[in-house]
Amino acid sequence: MEDYKFLFKIVLVGNAGVGKTCLVRRFTQGLFPPGQGATIGVDFMIKTVEVEGEKIKLQIWDTAGQERFRSITQSYYRSAHALILVYDISCQPTFDCLPDWLREIQEYANIKVLKILVGNKTDRHDREIPTEVGHYFAKQHEMYFLETSAKEAENVERLFYEIAAELIDQARSKDGSSAATTAAQRQTDSGSIGLGFSSLSAKAAQSNCCSGLGLGNNDNASGTVGSNNTSQGG
Amino acid sequence: MSDELPEDYDLIVIGTGFVESCIAAAASRIGKNVLHIDANEYYGDVWSSFNLDALINLLEQRPEASLRNATYRWHDRSTSTEPISPSHHPWTREALLAKSRRFSIDLCPRILYAAGQLVQLLIKSNICRYAEFRALDHVCMRYNEEIVPVPCSRSDVFNTKALSIVEKRLLMKFLNGCQVYNIKKCNDDTLAFRGKTFQDYLQSQRVTEKIASCIMQSIALSNVNTSFEEGMERTQRFLRSLGRYGNTPFLFPMYGCGELPQCFCRLCAVYGGIYCLKRAVDNVSLDADTNEVLLSSAGKTLRAKNLVCAFGQVPSQIASNFGELRYNISRAVYITAHPLGGEELNKGGGGVNMMRLLTDSGDRDAIFIQLSHYSGTCPEGLYIFHLTTPAASNDPADDLSPFTAQIFQNNEPEILFSSFFTITSSTFSHSNTSPIFCTDAPSYELDYDAAIANARDIFGRIYAGSEFLPRAPDPEEIVVDGEDPSALSEHNLPDDLRSQLHDLEHSTQLIDIGE
Numbered sequence: 001m002e003d004y005k006f007l008f009k010i011v012l013v014g015n016a017g018v019g020k021t022c023l024v025r026r027f028t029q030g031l032f033p034p035g036q037g038a039t040i041g042v043d044f045m046i047k048t049v050e051v052e053g054e055k056i057k058l059q060i061w062d063t064a065g066q067e068r069f070r071s072i073t074q075s076y077y078r079s080a081h082a083l084i085l086v087y088d089i090s091c092q093p094t095f096d097c098l099p100d101w102l103r104e105i106q107e108y109a110n111i112k113v114l115k116i117l118v119g120n121k122t123d124r125h126d127r128e129i130p131t132e133v134g135h136y137f138a139k140q141h142e143m144y145f146l147e148t149s150a151k152e153a154e155n156v157e158r159l160f161y162e163i164a165a166e167l168i169d170q171a172r173s174k175d176g177s178s179a180a181t182t183a184a185q186r187q188t189d190s191g192s193i194g195l196g197f198s199s200l201s202a203k204a205a206q207s208n209c210c211s212g213l214g215l216g217n218n219d220n221a222s223g224t225v226g227s228n229n230t231s232q233g234g
Numbered sequence: 235m236s237d238e239l240p241e242d243y244d245l246i247v248i249g250t251g252f253v254e255s256c257i258a259a260a261a262s263r264i265g266k267n268v269l270h271i272d273a274n275e276y277y278g279d280v281w282s283s284f285n286l287d288a289l290i291n292l293l294e295q296r297p298e299a300s301l302r303n304a305t306y307r308w309h310d311r312s313t314s315t316e317p318i319s320p321s322h323h324p325w326t327r328e329a330l331l332a333k334s335r336r337f338s339i340d341l342c343p344r345i346l347y348a349a350g351q352l353v354q355l356l357i358k359s360n361i362c363r364y365a366e367f368r369a370l371d372h373v374c375m376r377y378n379e380e381i382v383p384v385p386c387s388r389s390d391v392f393n394t395k396a397l398s399i400v401e402k403r404l405l406m407k408f409l410n411g412c413q414v415y416n417i418k419k420c421n422d423d424t425l426a427f428r429g430k431t432f433q434d435y436l437q438s439q440r441v442t443e444k445i446a447s448c449i450m451q452s453i454a455l456s457n458v459n460t461s462f463e464e465g466m467e468r469t470q471r472f473l474r475s476l477g478r479y480g481n482t483p484f485l486f487p488m489y490g491c492g493e494l495p496q497c498f499c500r501l502c503a504v505y506g507g508i509y510c511l512k513r514a515v516d517n518v519s520l521d522a523d524t525n526e527v528l529l530s531s532a533g534k535t536l537r538a539k540n541l542v543c544a545f546g547q548v549p550s551q552i553a554s555n556f557g558e559l560r561y562n563i564s565r566a567v568y569i570t571a572h573p574l575g576g577e578e579l580n581k582g583g584g585g586v587n588m589m590r591l592l593t594d595s596g597d598r599d600a601i602f603i604q605l606s607h608y609s610g611t612c613p614e615g616l617y618i619f620h621l622t623t624p625a626a627s628n629d630p631a632d633d634l635s636p637f638t639a640q641i642f643q644n645n646e647p648e649i650l651f652s653s654f655f656t657i658t659s660s661t662f663s664h665s666n667t668s669p670i671f672c673t674d675a676p677s678y679e680l681d682y683d684a685a686i687a688n689a690r691d692i693f694g695r696i697y698a699g700s701e702f703l704p705r706a707p708d709p710e711e712i713v714v715d716g717e718d719p720s721a722l723s724e725h726n727l728p729d730d731l732r733s734q735l736h737d738l739e740h741s742t743q744l745i746d747i748g749e
Binding site for chain 2: 042043044045046064065066068069070071073074075076078079107192193194
């Protein structure tokens with residue numbers, strides 16, 4: 001098992017072409033992918049960061065192009081700890097769509113999900129949305145706000161590190177009702193089971209062997225089951 | 235990125251129900267160019283889950299092809315003769331509707347065997363990463379007009395007070411016998427039951443009546459007509475799924491079964507499938523020269539080598555080719571403020587429980603599912619009861635009446651809302667030359683075996699010889715297309731990128747070794 005204390009799921013939403021994939025790639029791979037194109041076969045990316053002396057594994061999910069015709073699956077939002085809503089500061093329509101995205105978020109995401117509004121492409125010289133306007137919108141809707149440039153690597157690290165720091169704070173605070181908890185805790189609280197993120201699970205299933213598939217006892221009052229698979233590392 | 239749909243596809247799939255989504259994902263996964271559309275603004279078609287508002291809207295609509303005979307009723311508290319005790323939460327109609335979004339009500343709820351075909355497929359294909367599940371808390375049965383738990387694990391059998399020591403021995407002996415049974419290597423004892431019913435076999439095993447009904451109702455999921463072989467196979471399926479995730483051999487998808495088609499759609503999209511909801515099809519025709527399918531939708535002509543269409547969304551022009559409408563499943567949905575059965579079955583605020591019901595004559599059966607808020611499908615303090623039986627008529631309430639009588643007989647729970655409807659199917663059969671395929675409507679089954687078989691069959695006809703949903707790589711294993719890091723000149727890179735490149739190469743090597 002890898003050595004990390006927390007696992008957080010972060011999902012990105014926003015109109016097509018605002019730079020969601022670029023933000024993820026810049027952060028996880030240090031690359032700025034040239035040109036536009038759907039990323040085939042990439043589901044989510046993982047980066048382990050160290051914040052406040054803790055190793056944190058971030059699982060960053062992209063929309064897989066389903067935003068193009070406003071057809072994102074609800075299940076995409078489920079169990080996200082943080083949600084990054086992205087618009088393009090040089091493209092008014094991407095900002096105008098924010099209320100639609102918020103509606104969708106409210107409907108399907110956890111009520112306590114950490115929400116961050118990001119104005120991307122600050123490298124562009126044809127800005128249409130002033131920083132204050134973005135800031136004001138974020139404030140109105142109780143979101144954090146940051147402007148970034150995936151191209152120039154501006155504020156990208158900061159964005160994800162601040163999310164990680166905030167989620168750790170939430171997880172550490174005694175308030176058990178916070179959205180962010182360790183994966184293990186989260187599973188016990190909700191009693192839900194993942195069938196396994198790791199490639200181990202597929203092998204275990206084939207061999208009819210239960211190891212790695214999260215066998216649990218059912219002794220607690222709510223009849224919940226812990227899985228040892230998607231849970232935290234050692 | 236253009237907002238215009240491209241025009242040429244390998245496969246167009248109409249409808250985002252379970253079977254269609256499986257096929258779309260499988261085609262996309264092997265590199266086919268897929269467009270997946272749905273006339274509805276939600277995923278899942280008749281396999282979807284709805285919040286309370288949306289469910290009521292759906293039931294009020296004029297009958298759709300796949301959903302018929304829909305009725306619903308509020309059981310207003312004012313008409314109840316029971317006095318409302320102050321400790322009770324006043325679940326009025328308004329209070330329920332205010333929490334509408336916390337509901338996720340399935341039209342076709344299912345229960346998954348922990349080692350069943352769907353769970354195996356989800357794990358094998360890595361689609362399991364998109365879903366979470368809850369192990370069912372209890373399998374129940376009705377005995378002497380009481381609802382009692384069915385002992386599932388060895389420790390359950392030991393601990394239960396519902397069975398005497400002799401009964402426990404008999405049950406274990408019987409189950410052990412089923413476990414070692416092999417259809418190809420029958421001993422004389424089992425050979426004699428070939429062609430007989432499972433009930434004949436049960437009676438011959440000299441088990442008590444209680445154990446017999448426990449096995450018939452809940453373990454072998456049979457009725458009086460179930461063949462010996464089928465009953466043995468079902469018992470084995472139950473036993474194989476034990477001890478995997480929880481105390482019972484069953485799982486329920488968190489937030490409802492409507493999540494499952496979406497998981498397949500996500501995989502399809504990850505592999506380049508294009509998604510477009512709220513997209514109706516006006517006409518479908520065949521190009522006589524190329525045998526390609528031409529689809530007109532929103533003033534645009536789309537072209538595909540093959541078309542897969544949900545039975546309920548077949549464009550009217552070709553609907554007549556798709557056979558006759560049949561009543562297939564009768565359904566009831568209840569929202570109540572009390573769970574069914576006693577405290578033992580509902581620890582900590584209510585269980586996610588399953589019970590199979592048989593009519594007194596034993597020839598008809600129904601599946602009862604109780605969902606508490608632990609399943610993510612209803613607010614805390616409320617319960618959803620799902621009842622499903624094969625349709626015998628066009629009156630779902632009448633079809634289900636023997637079963638509703640059974641569950642509500644001695645356990646009058648506080649019903650707040652009830653609804654009945656029929657899920658339909660068609661008698662379509664595919665001609666070998668047509669590039670147009672129609673998926674089956676949901677059938678009466680506990681798990682998704684028939685649905686998966688249908689998806690595999692259609693996929694196999696279109697892409698003979700291709701693997702159905704091979705494992706999708708984990709994110710760590712992916713080298714992003716066209717940007718193989720080793721292709722970059724290492725010396726031109728800044729220090730931080732160079733070290734990342736080494737890490738990447740290192741991890742790639744590790745994967746090779748692992749495989």
